[in-house]
Amino acid sequence: MKFKTRNFDDVPSVLEIENLTVRLAGNEKAAPVLDRVSLTIRQGETVCLVGESGSGKSVTSLSVMGLLPRGALEATGGRIGLEGKNLLDLGPQAMRDMRARKISMIFQEPMTALNPVIRVGEQIEEVLNTHTKLSTKEKKARVLDIMNQVHLPDVERIYRSYPHQLSGGQRQRIMIAMALILEPQLLIADEPTTALDVTTQQQILSLIAELQEKHGTAVLFITHDMGVVAEIADTVHVMKLGRIVEQAPVEELLRRPREEYTRELLQAVPSLTPRAARDTPEGEPVLSVNSLQKVYGAHGVFKRTEPTKAATDVNFTIPRGRTLGIVGESGSGKSTVARCIMRLIDPTEGEIRVADQEIATLSRRALRPLRRHIQIVFQDPFRSLNPRWTIGRSLVEGPLNMGTDRKAALSRARELLKLVGLPDDAVDRYPHQFSGGQRQRVAIARAIAMEPDVLVADEAVSALDVSVQAQVLDLLDELQQKLGIAILFITHDLRVAAQICDEVVVMQHGRVVEHDSAANVLSAPRHAYTRALIDAAPGRQWDFANFRELESV
Template sequence: MTNQKKDGGNAKGQPVLDVRNLDVSLVGAGQTRVVRDVSLTVNPGETVCVVGESGSGKSVTAFSIMGLLSSEALRCTSGSILLQGENVLEASAERLRDLRATTMAMVFQEPMTALNPVETVGDQIDEVLRIHRKELGKRERRQRVMAMLESVHLPDPERIYNSYPHQLSGGQRQRVVICIALILEPKLLIADEPTTALDVTTQRQILLLIRELQEKHNTAVLFITHDFGVVADIADRVVVMNRGEVVEMGPRDQILAEPAEDYTRMLVSSVPSLVPDTRAENRNEIVLSVKELGKTYSEKGFLKRRRDVAAAVDINLTLRRGEILGVVGESGSGKSTLARCVVRLQDPTSGEVVICGENIAALRGQPLQAMRKRVQMVFQDPYRSLNPRLTVGDSITEGLTNFGVSRDAALARARELMTLVGLSPDVLQRFPHQFSGGQRQRLCIARALALEPDVLVADEAVSALDVSVQAQVLALLDDIREKTGVGVLFITHDLRVAAQICDTIMVMQNGRMVEFGAAADVLTAPREAYTRALLDAAPGRHWDFQHFRPL
């Protein structure tokens, strides 16, 4: 999906969006500015990508444009935001409601939180028409909603119309959010990390869809992302932000191939290569052996026949001490089911999970509890996996004290772990909300290592992190593997991440293993068509970010 526009998006005429010298400040905090002197434009039919680390001001800028800032926390203190020549900072609340959906619209990062869980998809899309197109009758509104569902290539629009959000996949939910945003054909679409949690094939479909709808309606797109692969595929121009300021902007090829600022060069060079380094064969002892593992879910509703869904079928793998084994595949391929069965958060339907010679799939009660210290898990969202009411010191020492370690010894171990993950021991008295996303993930890794496990399962542990923090966490995991010898089962949908950190890779599709081998072999010379399709869908696959050039 290489972007074909070569002029850098220099469309003639008035820009759809013109942000001039925007300042956003904290309310009641001495007017501390979180966004400073930001200026950018987006022309009709143009895609402008805003990139930068977490906390750089990307989302605050987007929320300012939409008029969605919390008045109790943030406010725009200077500058202007011109939407087709109208300053939205001077618009009344009623006028802002009219502009949203009709002239500007937004697609949020997490579709499940953007959709109402107790209303059907059809009702939620129809609501936009009921509010903004009162002249339309119920039948005409339904026709428009069905046409919109078809335009975003959703299968069986009638079923989708009557479904609730939880009954759809992540990619389908994101398409529904795009329907809500575009049904009134707004002139400006703001997309805030809309593909972050999606696998590469679904991500590619969403990006193609946005491009298709953009070309059809000549929509201006402001796309916020930390994924430079996405930038390489869709951007006309790029705006780089750091600590609330614009540090560099220009055409895509200029920013990616010839970045002028050190900060931009750091971001671009942090993007992992799709070509892994050749690693020596690991001949250490086997710490995890999965044999013919199967997991079947049974679904049965009121007045419905029982339906069995095979989430994992005959999975076989081995993990050696000090090895990182990557498990890749699309959403629904069975990756997370495998991870949860390995740590016994779910009971396998069949097969064995052997950790250091003990089949934990057959254990129950106290023997299972005793084995839990041998396998620990790092989850995707570090904020939700830490108790917000406990200090991080209490969270890290909880497992140790549960297994009989004294409080003093547990605290001493926690201080050692802080040093291991690159944090100061002084932070043990803080609470999770006082840390950045990358720091919270380091804390989760420390907690998982507290019991000195033989196997560490990381389930999408870096997917929500920006590229520079992601690079730091991956380097940390690699360093920990070297120092402790822990075997790591690394679940990911990001093939670049897999290439950077994994020794071996297993590819899953529809609950089955379709390919297994050394990372260099699987990612450079895949045997299976499905693996080749995953690689073809990887964003930015035509760019060598390490050397600032297209391939």
Template sequence: MEFKSKDFTDAKRVLKIRGLTVGLAGRPNADPVLRGIDLDIRAGETHCLVGESGSGKSVTSLTAMGLLPKDALEIQGGSIDLEGIEITQAKPAQMRALRARRIAMIFQEPMTALNPVLRVGEQIEEVLNMHSDLSRAEAKARTIDMMEQVHLPDVERIYAAFPHQLSGGQRQRIMIAMALILDPDLLIADEPTTALDVTTQLQILKLISEMQERHGTAVLFITHDMGVVAEIADTVSVMQKGRIVESAPIRQLLTAPKEDYTRKLLQAVPNLDPRAPRAPAEARDVITVDGLEMTYGGGGFFRASQGVRAAQDVNFTIQPGRTLGIVGESGSGKSTVARAIMRLIDPTAGKVTVAGTEIAQLSRRQLQPHRKHFQIVFQDPYRSLNPRWTVARSLCEGPINFGTSRADAMEHAAELMELVDLPRDALDRYPHQFSGGQRQRIAIARAVAMKPDLLVADEAVSALDVSVQAQVLDLLDDVQEKFGIAMLFITHDLRVAAQICDEVLVMQKGVVVEHGPAGEVLAAPRHDYTRNLIEAAPGRHWDFANFRALDRTTPVTGATL
């Protein structure tokens, strides 16, 4: 594998952090959130800050930007030197002048960072209007030029578009253009690709690297994905519980990590080696999907239109104890298929047979008795769990609705908590009192409470840290083995699919382009689109568990900007 090996020793130091300590505002005796952080970043260098949720990565970036939440967190010690400017002592007006011109930031979720009621071109121009003396015509010309630099198509149309009219990748490109339009010395990228599918992620990573090369920008890249780190980093710092526990050049960190925590993070990264195929627990089909189609829109009273075909002629079966993965980019139709099977939407055509009953044409009333046979785990457990209900109420609701006594439902709920490695006495807590990984465990317990024949997991681990992700994947595997459940697993990450799926079905623009055993699809893909997905998987050339490079010789067409 090729590592970035440029020596930055003689490069200009852009950011110098020494002894940075951040704690809860007004509570000097409470445990600090950041504990004596030391960090250096030089011009042209990409320094990756990695660690699990809660390790302090984002607090470090917000502190450097002067964006700590007021009355919640405060700097309690240390210094942040941005090319001679002491950030910890800077006044609000001085920080406003520094942002965008000297230091800029790309946030994780552009839809919440962009103003939904302003056109994106106007939002980029706003940076120029605040920090330069360019005329209106000059500002627009500069904006158009920067939009072209970040490879946005049809820039005149996108310039006049609102954020909701753009894809996730296009919105992230707008954020990059906004951050770099004044050529800042330091760019902070806080999980900018976590919510993107793998091909769009690859494009964004290439784009940041290209823009960095063009402008000589220092980059502080925050991520929990060691696969991404392997692709882009020059140097790496690993954070745990508010401390930096290890810092090293990328080659040294990946080949000879010193700390147990670093080794744990590396070994949690999924790879593309598919699991050993499993025989069905029983010789029957739990679910049969035959000719499933879903079309959105279509002809109305005043117009004739064929609508958007989100899924076309989808066919598959799943047996007890087996997992079928549906993979593809955003917009490929995979989640549409999952929602149609769950009857959260009504399919336009086709048959869906679950546990011997054809459910695609049933009315909502007719469907109700059959819902216990198929359950779903969503991507965001915080949104799928009622925040006003205790865990006990969430776990008991389904069984009680189907005739189980309250006492039996409570006992079953306690057993489920143990099954997902949570304490029984946590039943009286509320969702906000748990971590993201724990909430997902509760969501899995709620789904399993109904003793379903089919479990649908729709991007159920994509929002989790890699170490928590590995734990949840192991949990799904254990649950499936114990209860013989058939599982439909929706994901955009082929690395995850390799760890849990027996078969893989690849979708592109609503069409199934490849379907077969996971070992065949991932080891010898037949379709160019599948090969592009595999090539885009971050860290695909690395065996993280054994700290060594892999020889990946699968021919690919390559993802392009």
């Protein structure tokens, strides 16, 4: 693997952070959120800031942007130097003048960063309205030019489009165009590819590198994905609990990490090499999907439209105690299949059998007693848990609805919390009192409280740090061995699929293009689309756990 080997010794610095300390506002006794953080970024350099959730990565970026939440966090020491100025000394108006002209930021989720009721072209123009005195014609020409630079198709159409009319990758390109239209010296990218599938992620990373080379921009890239780090970084800074514990050129850090914490982060990255096939005998299938099809209506609100085939002729079975993964890009039909199986949406055609019961055509009333056989774990546990309910109430809701005695349900809830590695006194706490990984453990406990035959995990670990992700994957494997649950695992992360799946189904445009054992699909793919997915996986040439390159890929 060819790492970046550029020498930045004689290159002028763009950003200099020296001993930056950030504390909870009005609480000097609390431990600092950032504790004397120092880093330098030079012109044209990409610095990656890595670490688990809560390590202080995003607080560092918000400090540089002058966007710390007022009344919650405050910088109490240190210096943030840009163009000879200490940004901490600047007032609100001066910082507004700095943003977009000198420093810009790409956020993780463009749908929440973009205004849903304003056309995207107008939103990019707002930057020019604030910082330039260009004419209307000149502004539009400038916007169309930057949209072309970020490789958006049919820019005139997209200029007039609203955010919801664009794909996730296109929305992220709009955010990049907005950030770079005034050619700032520093671009901060805060997890800009975490929610994207591998091919779109590869396009965005290539785009940032291309624009960086063209404009000489310094980049501060915040991520927990070591594959991305291996692809784009010049220098890596590792954060833990508000401190930078290690910093080094990317190749040195990946080959010879000094700190135990850095080694743990690298060793938690799942390998693209499929796990060894399990020798457990295959029994009768507990989930069978035959000729499943989902077509969205042939009529729009105002005019007739062509039907959308979200899933076509999908077939597979899962025996007890086995895991089948469905992989593919956004829009491939993965989640549509999962929602049809859960009967959250109604399939158009086909048969779905769970525990030898046909459920595809049942009414909601007839389906209700059968729901205990199949449960789901969603991507975001904070949104799927009621924030006003204690954990205990969330865990007993399902069993109570099925007629279980409250005392017995609560006792079982405590057992389940222990089973997923949480203390039984968690029953009296609320979701906001747990970390993301702990909340996902609660969501898993709630799903298995019904003693299901099938567990559907829809991107259940995609939002988690690699170390927490590894813990949740180990937990699912452990629960499967103890309880014999069949798992349908929906993911866009091929590394995760390699470590948890016995079989893999690859979907493209609503159709299954490949279905075989995980070893065959990921080690010897037959379909060109599968090969493209594997080739797009960031850092695929690297064996992170053993700090070395793979001999062949």
